[in-house]
Amino acid sequence: MKGNPITTSMIPSIFTLANLLFGFLALILVIEQQYTLAAAMIVLSVLMDSLDGKVARRLSVSSDFGKELDSLSDLVSFGVAPAILTYQAILYPQPDYVRYIGLGIAAVFALCGAVRLARFNMLNITTYFVGVPITFAGGFMALLMFFRNMLPWYIYLGSMLVLACLMVSRIKVAKLGK
């Protein structure tokens, strides 16, 4: 492993880093108030996240490094970015009390995402998920953003809270696309 050159085993990590890059750009776009584009970046992250696993399995190069990098990227793209996007686009413009509760729930969403990732990595289970995957939770919040002219704010607040709880729950979720 020492001094590892760029090899086949690095290829899935390129998709994982693309996942992180799109998550990073989503945050930049939130600052620029480009909320639809920010949500689109998170959707691109979901795509990259599904590709890295597929490519790793196809090339038979799943690695601990890749798994670690995947978790790290997932927290940014599907935990932090959707929480900040939802807070800023939907909850920040609401009355003060909604804004403060919204900030709290957005933080809880990101924290629960981190707990889920840390716990799932530790369990080392590969056949099913324990708790709703953060990719689903973050992707769902990004998709909701495309309907923000139709849906009231409490749908966003409620979804974040429910998804946060489901991420740290002990519910077994079947893995798709294996």
Add this chain to the structure above:
Amino acid sequence: MKGNPITTSMIPSIFTLANLLFGFLALILVIEQQYTLAAAMIVLSVLMDSLDGKVARRLSVSSDFGKELDSLSDLVSFGVAPAILTYQAILYPQPDYVRYIGLGIAAVFALCGAVRLARFNMLNITTYFVGVPITFAGGFMALLMFFRNMLPWYIYLGSMLVLACLMVSRIKVAKLGK
């Protein structure tokens, strides 16, 4: 391990989650253009990050879960938050070409931070660091923010680039405070 209740082993994770929370708040404060406060949040994250390890060693409850959660929090607080803070506060107001290069280098800083964390976790070395720790890199960028009325923009751009390279370098760095 199953159904783990809140036990002594959970105490260090409270500090780790506080680290992540301050990183999350730093991002929110960047959006609100409160750059000094955002930098202060990152400094608080550094403090929390140094406490979680100390507490875990004192209580002899170092765990894989804690290590995972620590890496996840570190990427947000010391990779993503300082990069976005530096880009937004210092580089965004510059001429177009600085802004675009700045965005690229900020993204590289965050990505190199993730690679460093994934690689270091995989190596499982506990006596020294390989590459400059992300906590140092992110903490340094946060401290620089307090001098932003005195320093030119290229100090920030250069520091981010150098620190990004040092994080993924193979330099052995002594661990302090063991």
